[in-house]
Amino acid sequence: MLRANAPLLSRIRAGWVPPAGVPAERRRRSPSSVALLATTPVIIAAMAVLLETAIAPVGFILLGAFVFVVLVKIASINEVPEHHRPHEREVYERARRFEGRFLLPGDFDEQAARVLGRAQRAVGSVLRSHVNAEGLLDDTRNAVMLPEQEWEIARLLAKLSALRTEHRELIDRGIAPEVEAVVQPLENALTNSEAAVVARVEALERYAGHVAEAERAYHARSQIELLRARLPRYEELLAESGADALAVPEIERLAQDADDVERALRRSVSSAHEAFRYLES
Incomplete structure (x- = not known):
């Protein structure tokens, strides 16, 4: 709501x-x-x-x-x-x-809104994936941890936006020479804080990238399984037409492709799990 x-x-x-x-x-x-x-x-x-x-x-x-x-x-x-x-x-x-437990678009400056959009796209792509829905990933932890990550990133970006806006207003009003020495460390704090948040977003994006690879392998496996289910009909047709000897290499290649895709899917899921463990740290 x-x-x-x-x-x-x-x-x-x-x-x-x-x-x-x-x-x-x-x-x-x-x-x-x-x-x-x-x-x-x-x-x-x-x-x-x-x-x-x-x-x-x-x-x-x-x-x-x-x-x-x-x-x-x-x-x-x-x-x-x-x-x-x-x-x-x-x-x-x-x-x-729920006062204090939700944020609005106006809480983010343009720079922060872009970073938050990246985080939300990464979270959404994982939660909407078939490999997550099928339980190939840790769907329970995804359902809990990823929204928590999104909220924490949004909370930090909102705080960063507020401080950055106040800092810009102070600079625009002009500062005394005696204050310039204090301003630079504050700007460094804002820059370092943003870099830390962006690093968290990049970790999310890496995880989403691994999930995307697993998603592609998952769809490829589904298509190959569909083709393998249809193989007996093709073999019957080839046998009846006398061309079955020509089809043996192609059938063997399809079986090899299925094994390759299965291994690729397992590697992708394993990589996604490793990336997820990095998010927990």
Whole structure:
């Protein structure tokens, strides 16, 4: 829910509060509203009679007042009731519950947003892979550790963005010569912190790269298994046509390819496991 409502969360963080829900008994249209709408044609007809008599000015005043009342009442009837916005209230309550445990796009400067995007793409590619879904990787640890890695990277990047923005504002205002000696170590701290976060992202990307290799091998193995399942039909056709002797080398090559792909898949999965252990360190 929070991921799908980032713009609404930005408004909530800025101080916007959705209206509270309205009890069901107060949601029904009031009897006065119904009576006003029902008697409107009668009153307008009466006003028309008054306009044709000698007291026409009074009729104009009464008609104008009545039209004003009707318009105000209709506006209140057509206003979107507060109880029609339960989704906003639910997001608000959830945001309050998890305050401090989610971040928004506005928390990241452009540089940090690019680094976070790299981390999210790496995490997403692993979690969406078939080798992960099939349990060839440690899918349980992936489901727990990778979101934790994503959150930790995002948290550090948000903090880095805030400090970097404050630092730029300080520099833009101009600094005294006496302060320049202090500024350089602070800039080094920002640079080194960013490099450490980028190193974590690169580790994620390496892991995702190994998983991608395993994914390619997995799909190749699936295709070869499909072809091997069809081999008897091809062999039968070749035997019936008298061309089976020519097909033996090709069949043997297919079997060899299957063995090669299987070994490649195992190597890729093993490499992915090694890369994952590096993430844990």
